[in-house]
Amino acid sequence: MMTIPEISQKLFAAKKAKGLSFADLESVLGRDEVWIAALFYRQASASEEEATKLLEALGLSLDLVPELVSSTVKGLGPIVPTDPLVYRFYEIMQVYGMPMKEVIHEKFGDGIMSAIDFTLDIEKVEDPKGDRVLVTMNGKFLPYKKW
Amino acid sequence: MMTIPEISQKLFAAKKAKGLSFADLESVLGRDEVWIAALFYRQASASEEEATKLLEALGLSLDLVPELVSSTVKGLGPIVPTDPLVYRFYEIMQVYGMPMKEVIHEKFGDGIMSAIDFTLDIEKVEDPKGDRVLVTMNGKFLPYKKW
Amino acid sequence: MMTIPEISQKLFAAKKAKGLSFADLESVLGRDEVWIAALFYRQASASEEEATKLLEALGLSLDLVPELVSSTVKGLGPIVPTDPLVYRFYEIMQVYGMPMKEVIHEKFGDGIMSAIDFTLDIEKVEDPKGDRVLVTMNGKFLPYKKW
Amino acid sequence: MMTIPEISQKLFAAKKAKGLSFADLESVLGRDEVWIAALFYRQASASEEEATKLLEALGLSLDLVPELVSSTVKGLGPIVPTDPLVYRFYEIMQVYGMPMKEVIHEKFGDGIMSAIDFTLDIEKVEDPKGDRVLVTMNGKFLPYKKW
Amino acid sequence: MMTIPEISQKLFAAKKAKGLSFADLESVLGRDEVWIAALFYRQASASEEEATKLLEALGLSLDLVPELVSSTVKGLGPIVPTDPLVYRFYEIMQVYGMPMKEVIHEKFGDGIMSAIDFTLDIEKVEDPKGDRVLVTMNGKFLPYKKW
Amino acid sequence: MMTIPEISQKLFAAKKAKGLSFADLESVLGRDEVWIAALFYRQASASEEEATKLLEALGLSLDLVPELVSSTVKGLGPIVPTDPLVYRFYEIMQVYGMPMKEVIHEKFGDGIMSAIDFTLDIEKVEDPKGDRVLVTMNGKFLPYKKW
Amino acid sequence: MMTIPEISQKLFAAKKAKGLSFADLESVLGRDEVWIAALFYRQASASEEEATKLLEALGLSLDLVPELVSSTVKGLGPIVPTDPLVYRFYEIMQVYGMPMKEVIHEKFGDGIMSAIDFTLDIEKVEDPKGDRVLVTMNGKFLPYKKW
Amino acid sequence: MMTIPEISQKLFAAKKAKGLSFADLESVLGRDEVWIAALFYRQASASEEEATKLLEALGLSLDLVPELVSSTVKGLGPIVPTDPLVYRFYEIMQVYGMPMKEVIHEKFGDGIMSAIDFTLDIEKVEDPKGDRVLVTMNGKFLPYKKW
Amino acid sequence: MMTIPEISQKLFAAKKAKGLSFADLESVLGRDEVWIAALFYRQASASEEEATKLLEALGLSLDLVPELVSSTVKGLGPIVPTDPLVYRFYEIMQVYGMPMKEVIHEKFGDGIMSAIDFTLDIEKVEDPKGDRVLVTMNGKFLPYKKW
Amino acid sequence: MMTIPEISQKLFAAKKAKGLSFADLESVLGRDEVWIAALFYRQASASEEEATKLLEALGLSLDLVPELVSSTVKGLGPIVPTDPLVYRFYEIMQVYGMPMKEVIHEKFGDGIMSAIDFTLDIEKVEDPKGDRVLVTMNGKFLPYKKW
Structure with missing residues (x-):
């Protein structure tokens, strides 16, 4: 079973609330939408600048910057995915x-x-x-x- | 552990003996080299015509045509690949x-x-x-x- | 072990409280009862209209519409089901x-x-x-x- | 990995040699083609009469009757199928x-x-x-x- | 790892508090003690009447009737039991x-x-x-x- | 996947050839048919006398006595049986x-x-x-x- | 992953607070220290008398007696231990x-x-x-x- | 499933033929019977002298000395033993x-x-x-x- | 899935808040940075003195000393790591x-x-x-x- | 269970017969002994020149050159090694x-x-x-x- 990190849930909720697509965020961050989606799931790490831009675009507190910048344990899913x-x-x-x-x-x-x-x-x-x-x-x- | 079908071993041996690359076979069969490699591993099925062309190019008996045309059980590897x-x-x-x-x-x-x-x-x-x-x-x- | 999503639990509780069967919901939504049961387990995604109809029939808040419309991670069960x-x-x-x-x-x-x-x-x-x-x-x- | 029983391999080879489809065998045996395919994989057991008819249709020795009549260990595949x-x-x-x-x-x-x-x-x-x-x-x- | 359903925990706690054995409950319900233990673990489903009798015998609220009557996901344990x-x-x-x-x-x-x-x-x-x-x-x- | 020991295959073949049931063998050995079936699969061990009686009844060489008397590695099947x-x-x-x-x-x-x-x-x-x-x-x- | 039962955590905390070793408890209970450690992990069951002695030695409430006396699901660890x-x-x-x-x-x-x-x-x-x-x-x- | 190395099978066969117990071999080799049984399964490695003594006692060719002296891959069994x-x-x-x-x-x-x-x-x-x-x-x- | 112990989370949070690297802690404790990181994940155990030094450097309460000194269940990860x-x-x-x-x-x-x-x-x-x-x-x- | 490729067995047998250590081969090939051991297990691939030198040192036929030069499926062992x-x-x-x-x-x-x-x-x-x-x-x- 897959456990979605709490920070990911916050990012997805804010994105939905703002009505933003990953394609929209692509122009904000100057990064590809897949990479941004990977960042949402904390499978990628942002620079401080990227984290700041993203959080501002999503209307979230900059206190979350460190949670986007840190290196994380990667790999989300079950051994054989069911989805x-x-x-x-x-x-x-x-x-x-x-x-x-x-x-x-x-x-x-x-x-x-x-x-x-x-x-x-x-x-x-x-x-x-x-x-x-x-x-x-x-x-x-x-x-x-x-x- | 992965078990390579016998027919695959014959195809690979003939290909090596003939000094042919998958790129060479691409022009013989008019199919992409990845698809041809998939056929070698019997992850794809050939038409009679494709099988004939391939076996002729490899210098193998046309008796093998049915072994390239039949549908096979696909999926080669261990659950989590070690390679x-x-x-x-x-x-x-x-x-x-x-x-x-x-x-x-x-x-x-x-x-x-x-x-x-x-x-x-x-x-x-x-x-x-x-x-x-x-x-x-x-x-x-x-x-x-x-x- | 299977984890039933929270939204599913709300839907099932409301259905039981209303005394509705999936067959009843079939006539409300114009969708097959199996598809509706799949929606309950969030193995299927509703349109906004379907979500609205369903929530109204169940007497649940329309705030839940987005939870029925979003795409979800599918596949509920253990690798080999015990049930x-x-x-x-x-x-x-x-x-x-x-x-x-x-x-x-x-x-x-x-x-x-x-x-x-x-x-x-x-x-x-x-x-x-x-x-x-x-x-x-x-x-x-x-x-x-x-x- | 799946191991196909030896008797299955004989049956499939004879069927290919005779150019018979499961639909053809359906009219020979008076059984559904899926059931016959299950018999080929020894996931089903024949009566002596069914076994005899099948072997005759396939041109195989009636010595194989007992191999089609006996109960077998069922379940062919890997835990999660790769095919x-x-x-x-x-x-x-x-x-x-x-x-x-x-x-x-x-x-x-x-x-x-x-x-x-x-x-x-x-x-x-x-x-x-x-x-x-x-x-x-x-x-x-x-x-x-x-x- | 095994997860005991919440309703099971309530039933076991009440049974211990009342000092009742499964054999005692056998005479209350007119069902075998093993079936009753299966009901406790929600591996079996009661009729409304059986649920009522059991809850009364255990001094529990009849609000729990539906939790004993519903069909459940069966199979409790790990793949290979450690107990x-x-x-x-x-x-x-x-x-x-x-x-x-x-x-x-x-x-x-x-x-x-x-x-x-x-x-x-x-x-x-x-x-x-x-x-x-x-x-x-x-x-x-x-x-x-x-x- | 289950591997049937070679000795088991010999015993089953001889039993089939002699047309004997486990019930028949029960009276020969003075042991229960399930225990005898367990012995066939080498999940049980015979005394020299029992082995001799069994091999004689099956028309097999007494040279096999030691193969029925020795202790074996028990447990036949896959982790979760597919049969x-x-x-x-x-x-x-x-x-x-x-x-x-x-x-x-x-x-x-x-x-x-x-x-x-x-x-x-x-x-x-x-x-x-x-x-x-x-x-x-x-x-x-x-x-x-x-x- | 191993889940330590709550009662175990209480027992270990009290033992640490009292500065007692399993060897000390051995003389209190008249049971071997390994058995007592097994009781701590609820891999063994105490008599009422043993439970009372242990709880008194640890300065814990006698309300916990039933939690030490009951039979439990045994086996603590992952399939292959990592420790x-x-x-x-x-x-x-x-x-x-x-x-x-x-x-x-x-x-x-x-x-x-x-x-x-x-x-x-x-x-x-x-x-x-x-x-x-x-x-x-x-x-x-x-x-x-x-x- | 466990695979017994070929050398082990030779050693066990010779031991049976000679009618020797591990206890008998203990006095021949001056090593404990469990260690000798481990050597039989190639979970332990002999010195040249120990290998020679053992093979002589078993009446086997000294050509096998290197097969008893070499280091081997240890661990015999399935992940969870069925025996x-x-x-x-x-x-x-x-x-x-x-x-x-x-x-x-x-x-x-x-x-x-x-x-x-x-x-x-x-x-x-x-x-x-x-x-x-x-x-x-x-x-x-x-x-x-x-x- | 990996579960990071609570104590580890406290240590990492404090280290981040203090802006300390493992290299910095190396000079505080006189231990290698890898060993210190292992201590953070409770894969190693500190002496009372080491625990005290570390907690002081991190500005954490000395009440945590016992949580760094105790022996723990080691091995953090899934069977095959996804990271x-x-x-x-x-x-x-x-x-x-x-x-x-x-x-x-x-x-x-x-x-x-x-x-x-x-x-x-x-x-x-x-x-x-x-x-x-x-x-x-x-x-x-x-x-x-x-x- | 680990399956050692046939070519590896030939290489190890020849090495033993010649009485060569990996350290000896290090000076023959100008490659590290660990890399050479990896080549033996076909976890590494040789150049034609390296393959030739190695086979000559081992007294093996140069016909085996292609078997040392080809890329192979890497990863030898069981998921969790038992050795x-x-x-x-x-x-x-x-x-x-x-x-x-x-x-x-x-x-x-x-x-x-x-x-x-x-x-x-x-x-x-x-x-x-x-x-x-x-x-x-x-x-x-x-x-x-x-x-």
Whole structure:
């Protein structure tokens, strides 16, 4: 079971009260909406300036700045997610994880795609047969160091 | 622990013997290299024509056509992957799953990104500070039906 | 262990106090009773209009509208359900999952039955040898996209 | 990980060699195709007569009759299925299990739907917007006995 | 970890305060003491009349009637029980489950013993070498339906 | 997943070939059929004499005596059984485990029912409304020793 | 994660406040210090007399007597303990469990060491190379009953 | 499920063929029978001399010396043992682990009992009311180092 | 999910309020900053003197001394950590655990590195290509005792 | 349970036959012994040149070069290791993981220590009170990228 941190609940409540979308906050902070949503769930850490801007936009007390700036324990969910939207990303890892591994090794050699030096964007692609979700992940390739 | 199907092992061995890359096979089959790697692991199913082309390119017997055409039990790995490259995709789901959920709901309403009506591409972006892996997922948005 | 959301508890308490059945609510909302029960557990999301109708029928404050409209984290239960009624559906998946897979692949090709573009009805079939539960699932077939 | 019994593999190989569908076998055995698929996976047990008919239709030795008639250990899969088609039935149980429980209790009182005195049919409903899978489960309601 | 429902705690507290045993309650309700203990843990549901009798015997408010009458989510414990007394029943299932399966199939054919159309009694058998616990389970045999 | 020991497979094959039931073996060995089934699965250990009688009855080589006499690692199944017949005993433990604990403590004090100094019988009770399975467990009560 | 019962917390707090060791309590109760520590964690049950003596020694209200006398759900910890001291006993079971099984079977035949008719003592053995912990377990051998 | 190493199977087979007990081997090797049983399961490593003596006593080829001398991956069993004899040691850890922790901390301060600088003996104590198993563990106390 | 003890929360809050780093506390206590961080999470135990110094430095009441001095249940996290920083240490164990085992056995013989008689230091190594984390673990080698 | 790849078994057998230590191979390959042990377990990948040198040193066929050069699925062990030596590294992660996280965040900001751009050395430090194992991990700090 997932436990949403208290600070996240405050941020979501204020966002709803102000009627702001993550896209709105994107222009306020100059950060991508996914990163901002990650900050809401405290899966990312803000600078003092970013925290201040966000809290002001949400009409929340600046006393909360330290709660947005600190490093946190990351990873939100159950081991296998039950939520269908999140589960599909688990399924992609289960079904396409090894094929991706093969292609990445072929293109880059032995190593991994960083999930830290990493960005993730989501776009809506309108389509008459049904709109599509476009997820773009961009991570630095890290070759295994030998020693 | 992951068990690689026997047919996958034959395909990989032939590919290595022929010195072919997935990129080479892409031009043979007219399918993306990730999809072809998924076919190798039998996470995807070929048409008879695709199976024939692939087996010919790999110098394998056409008797194997049915083994590439049949539907299979998908999902390869352990519950939590131990391989660092595959794990990073698990980590992305753990850390960014809920933020993605928020942004997708905001953009599209209640529903999910399909992992079936779905494509996945991998590109290498050269970068003097370290090349980058670009993963693009494109899935149809499926709104929850009400009844 | 399952945690029932607070909003669900309020809805169930009001329903019991009003002496309403899900069948009664079906005529109020123009939605199927199973979908309404799913809404009670916040496994489905209402439109503003549906939320208003429901809250009025239950004699609850319209302040709760946003709690019925928002998207939620779905999936209620433990990994393997302990409740005998719910477990039987787990057992059906364990025993008949693969046979269903064979038959669906034979009829439709490689793909899945959507659980999103999906409806589920429950009917009581009276029978002198013991009444029967009739569960009808109707999901769109989604063929695997190739790319 | 799922282990397919050896007898199942023989049955599937013979069925493929004969070019028979489960629908074809339905008319041979006078049993539903899903039940026959369950028999293939040894999740169901045949009578001697059914076993004989099936083996003859498949061109297999009648020495296998006892392997189709005996009771077996049922339940095929991993605890949480990784295969996307089978997983969707797990997801339905996760998302709609409790709502179904509420509706069944309301209609029938405290008890369960039997998964033993139970039938399961699959139909293809053609639809211009995408064909649909219709799954019908019909199980006897079993009220809790008091003592 | 096991969570005891609040209503159970009230019932146990009142029973202790009144100095009543389950055997005493057996004569009040005309139900077996094991069934009554199951009702205490809300693993069984009472009729209004049974609930009233029980609450009166325990000196509790009749406002609690609905909490004893409603259907509940059953199954109390951790996946593998840690309590030694309860564990022994898990051990019996681990050690004797398959032998019982063989004998039941031999006597009855393919099917199961119902745990719903089912009664369970516990008796104390005095014995100079150490008293013995006699557990009698009586469940309807349910043959697998074919279709 | 359950692994059936090789010796068990030999015993079951010989029993089938000889057309013997466990009830038949009961009269040969002077032991209960459930205990004999437990011996088949090597969840119980025979004396040399019992092993000899059994192997003779089954027409198997007496060289197997030591394989029936030795102590073995007991416990056959997966953590949560997937087989419906065996699962029902898991369910009984989940649903009635704590109620049984209460009644046993009330009748005997703090302690457990032994699963070692223990017998288990299965009887078929014919009933026009459906035959019933009668399982009788008889275990020594072991009070907790204080020191 | 381990949940310490409330009564345990009261007992530990009072013991600390009084500056008493388990060894001190041993002389008060005439019970071994390990058993008393087990009582503190409610892994053992006291007689009324023992409970009274203990509460008086700790300066706690005699109203707590029933909380020490009742039978409780035993087993405190996570499935695999994370605490290094407790883990070592798990490790001993992992590494030496099967060797102990062999030796016990050789000395006693098929059966087990009771963990109920059982005592456990801990002594400190001073040693210039480092003091040693001496744990003595004494459990009745229970031979498997045949029937 | 437990996998017994091949070398262990050879050792056990030879021991049975020679009719030797671990107690017999104790006098051959000058090591305790439990340690020897641990060596059989390759949970302990022999010196070349010990390996030679053991293999000679068992009438096995000295080519096996390296297989007894090498360090191995230790820990035999499933996470929670299903075998009743081994399980009781798991139960002791579950029930008495925390009480032992309290008493050890009180006697020694913060630290652990080593399971490496450790011995384990098993004795049979004859008793007219039922023989008893005496297990003596003797491990060095290791205080937590501060730095 | 990880539960941070209340005392830890107090210590971290006070440290933040005072603007102190673990490096600052290192000079106050004469203990390494990692050990102090372990004390904050109550994975280590202080002497009375250390506790007093720490509480004074943090401006907290000396009433908390006993909460820093007592032995605690150690081990903080979920079985597989979800936090990426902590996970990397799990990954190192998964990937390099067995290689380390080989090298340690080769250098020292059969035994382990103690995690109790153990120190752990972290240093920042500045590097123009990206600073590096240097973790130094120093544990006593414990050879397996034979007996 | 851990499965050692076949190639690893060949390498270990040859190393034993040649009487070579990892330290010997260190001078042959010009790589650290831990990295070479990781290569043995196929947790690292060799260049063609390294593979050739290693196979020649071990007297193995150069046909095995591709088996040392290919990228592999990494991560060897069970989820929680049972081997005491490997477990201690799991324990260090459980006990010191969060303290390390605090100190690393304090020294470096939000980010992780790479386990890919990473080296690991093991040294033996002789000590009259018992030799010590010195493990040095050196990983690049990766700050979380913002976007």
